Amino acid sequence: MRKESHLVEETVDPMVPRPFVVRESREETRDAFTLTLEPQEANGAPAFEPGQFNMIYVFGVGEVPVSISGDPRQPEVLVHTVRAVGGVTRALQKLGPGDIVGVRGPFGSAWPVDKAKGKDVVIVTGGIGLAPLRPAVCQILGQREKIGKFALLYGARTPKDILYREQLGQWRSNLDLQVRVTVDNATRDWYGTVGVVTILIHKARFDPANTIAMVCGPEIMMRFVVQELIKERMREQDIYISMERNMKCAVGFCGHCQYGPNFICKDGPVFRFSDVRHLFGLREI
Amino acid sequence: MEKIKDLLMQHPFFKGLPKERLDLLAGCGSNIHFKKGECIFKMGEESNHFYIVRKGRVSLEMDGAQHGPIRVQTIEEGDILGWSWLIPPHKWSFTAFAVEDVNVTALDGQCLRRKCEEDHDLGYELLKRFSAVLAKRLEWTRMQLLDVYGANA
Amino acid sequence: MKILERNNFHRLFDVLKESGFDIIGPTLQDQAIVYDHLEGVEDLPEGWTDEQAPGKYRVKKRNDKALFGYVVGPTSWKKFLYPPRQKLWSAQKAGSGFEVAAEEGVPQKMAFLGVRSCELAAIAVQDKIFCGGSFVDPHYKKRRENVFLAAVNCAEPKGTCFCVSMNTGPRALGGLDLSLTEMIEGERHYFFLRSGSAEGEKVLSRLPLKDAEGGQQKKEDALLEEARRHMGRAMDTRDIKRLLYDNPDHPQWDKAAERCLSCANCTMACPTCFCSTVEDVSDLTGEHAERWRKWDSCFSLEFSYIHGGNVRQSTKGRYRQWMTHKLASWQDQFGTSGCVGCGRCISWCPAGIDITEEVKAIRADQPARAESP
Structure with a gap:
């Protein structure tokens, strides 16, 4: 030195x-x-x-x-x-x-938009989790011809909590983008789907053997979503999640955001599920 | 009747049921149309049907007193609607509305219950399938209870 | 190898001072040997030693007048390279915005006198953390570049030492400017000196030295070999990463948690622990703001706070995080163990929790693994 x-x-x-x-x-x-x-x-x-x-x-x-x-x-x-x-x-x-x-x-790390070329993409998000995925949606739409089927599945607490309503509407009008929105509960002025976001997965059209999934939301929600994707026969290495931990410096010095051997700030926030599956179920990790 | 049988045969819910059982089931079936806004069944009333939603969206609701009716789940194309016909006391647990125009195939629960009593193998097959539906609903309900997107989540 | 007589030892202070170094080294304060600014030889804990055991640290008089006859105390060099509380920048309101002034203070050149081999290893570990990755901490780097490292070989390990297990001692080898071995033979008191860098060579050249004679090397070797055989503790580090990764639910974590007070002493005393928090503050006028970095600890509840709660709510979760990080995930992060075997966390734990015993307990009921070829 x-x-x-x-x-x-x-x-x-x-x-x-x-x-x-x-x-x-x-x-x-x-x-x-x-x-x-x-x-x-x-x-x-x-x-x-x-x-x-x-x-x-x-x-x-x-x-x-x-x-x-x-x-x-x-x-x-x-x-x-x-x-x-x-x-x-x-x-x-x-x-x-x-x-x-x-x-x-x-x-931090990025959604694997490049890896999705020639594959189907299914995005499953909940709550504010749609925000970090919006750039990925935009980027994919900008190179739509390189991607196969494309589904955006979004769950919110109530209809009032839905982000980017206008843009979701525009996206929905794309015939080659399946946009499905659900809320956990609603009053009668909501004509859409009610139920947790996982119910949308089975109904989305994608080929599980040739799909990249991008998942973002509260950790509990991601746990259920990943489980459901695997039930649909997706492979763990094709599923990506975005993790959250306390963060003070964002450059790997403060130690707060450790997730097992990973620093969420530089090794994440986006992880390939197969790389962190051993940590995903652990308490207090 | 043949059409209903075809429909049952294609539906994943009935996958694996032998032909003669599907005949039995189809014999209890009829196609019904509900207009948007129409009540399909009401909480507390006697439950004598279950439905295979063929088109449209149905909402299950509870009355939330000062909150008005709350939609807790929607049942959509391809889904099974209604399990109360199978489990005593055979009363609906929720109220169901057609959120939009809805086509369903209705299966007569009274008729089915009778057939199940006579033919326990059929009863077992149906119970197996409905317990999967119930388990799924229970899981979803628990997730909703967690209120994962809530202010304190 | 050169020889510096004890009665000339003050010359080392003189030369370092003349070279512009602020000398920092061991000194007796509040019944502990700590690192602080030294004026001269008289500030060293001459004739003192320490006794260490789990949860125990005592200083006591020696029978001789050794200057370095003890091991490591509650402080480590990290507080000088990576201060416990450090201003990172300040900002002043300007129009609708603000202007940030980076904290540019040029740190004084520091000479660390009496760095032990385990501590050299610890400094090397922190170098990797703050300067070895995609981001570099300029505050650490500036201080580090201005440090002269004068190491002392450990001749008398104490009850909580286990540098041999961690392969960090007792002989100070790389990453130093100067190394010393203190020799006391009856009435004769002298030091073997070696330089480890050009800077060290410069210092040596200005000291009244004699050449070591043949055979004297053997004396030093024997001394350090003796030290090697008298480690107070040992840790079996074979496959330790797998051992801890494979045992996140081992009942031993509960046992450790029953004793652990979650007081964070171990992390403060540890020479490699680097976790910090960042605090943004402003004055009462709201015109002036500052960013401070402070040492933090994974043993505090708030450390793992995210919106909605704390991820590591139990002492068990926090102790497991600390030890698994130190011995296992550190390897994945920085290519080295986070433990250098200095024993501070053992001595300074008020409950006397012993990291070597914890590893032993977890290892005890593991199925024997095939030896790797």
Whole structure:
């Protein structure tokens, strides 16, 4: 560790955020909202891959990891859908156009969109879990001809909790995208499906032997979904999940996000199920 | 009658039942159409049918007092609707509505119960199939109870 | 190999100071031998030693005037390379936004005097964590690049030492600038010195040294061989990764959890434990904000908090996480064990939980594995 060998360039501190301007804040549901951010400096927003996340800092309040939910084909802005559940996310909720936040990232692994070429894709998400998968949907739709059958299965708590209603409607009008939405319970003004998201899997059209599944939602929900996919004869190595753990630094220094030998921040959040199946059922891991 | 038998033969629920049993079942069957908004059965009423949904969406509802009726599950094309006919006291546990125009094949539960009593092998085959439906519903209900997307989840 | 007489030992301090180093080394404070800034030889714990056992650490007088006649205490060098509480940056409100000023303080050159072989290994482990991956921590790196490592070979291991098992000692080998072996033969008191780097060579060249004579090497070898045979503890590390990965539900975790207070002493004393938390703070005017990094521990409940609850709610879950990380998953993460056999976690555990005994207990009821070829 002698200095001479490192003199070439000064190390950039990965803990220092870059300023971004809020261009738009849009209410999605009663507790979720979508921020559109533009870099304050001229050098553009960083390119990202679907599934990656940023650390977003509110001046003087704190920093949280939030997955990127924008369209990777529009890299000039950063889009984040956030659920207001804690101090920092509630502070983010209060921001409006012109306000400044700090951004570090993008960090983490990506959905295997490239691996899906020539295969069917089934996306199973629940709750806010649709947000980190929206970039993958956008990317796949941008290269639709390279993918076989494509199903998006989404479960929400109630009809009021459905994210991206408008866009789901547009996607649904694509004849080659099966969009199925279900809610856990509803009142009579909901004419759609009621029931847990796993009920949609059996009815989606895809060839289990030649499909990539991307699953994102609460850990319990993913457990049931993976079980159901395997029951449908999908192979464990074709299933991808996105994991969540406490995260403080996002660069592998703080140790908080360990999941067995993995750091969720750099080895995840997206994992191939067959790589983590031995951890998936363990308590307190 | 032949049409109903064909339908039963193709349905995964009846997969593996011998031909003569399917004949028996088809003999208890009839095709029914429910208009959008129509009540198919009401909670607490006597249950004498089960249905194979051929088209459309049916909702199972409970009255949530101040919340009004709550839809707890929808039953859709290809699904089996109704198990109360099989299990005493043969009363519906939920209310079922046609969310949209619905076509079903209805099987007469009274007739089936009689046939099952006479032919325990048939009874066993049906119970086996309905317990799978019930187990699935129980699993889904438990998942709903977990309220995994809820504010405190 | 060179020889420095005890009565010339102060010259090492002089040379290091003249070279601009802040000297940090062992000193007696609050009845423990800790690492702190040293002015001169007189700050070293001359004539002191320590006694260590599970849950026990005591200093006591020696019969001689050895300067390094003890092993490792409650502190480790990590607090100087990776401070327990460190400002990462500060920010000032500016218009609708804010400006971040990175914390650029150029750290003083530090000379660590009296680094043990297990501690060299620990520093090498932390080098991998903070400088060896896709991200580099500039705060650690800056400090680390300015450190001179003067190691001391361990001649008298204590009750909780097991560096031999972890293959990290007792002889200090790589990654050092200078190594010393303290020799006391009746009235004669001197040091064998070796340089391990160009910087070390420079320091050596300015000391009043004699060449070691033939045969003296044997004396040092014998001393360290003796040390090797007197480890207070041992750990069977064969296939240890598999052993722990295969036993997440072993009843021994419950037994350890019955004793463990979840106090985090082991992680604070451990020279490789690196977990931290990041705190963003602001002043009362709301104009000024800072980001701080503080040591954290996987033994705290909040460590695993995600929205809705804590993942590791039980002491069992936390102890299992710590030990499995230290001995098994660390290998997958950094290509090395997280344990260097220094024994601190054993001595400083108020309940006297002994990591070597825990491994032994889990191993005890494993079916014998075929020896790998």
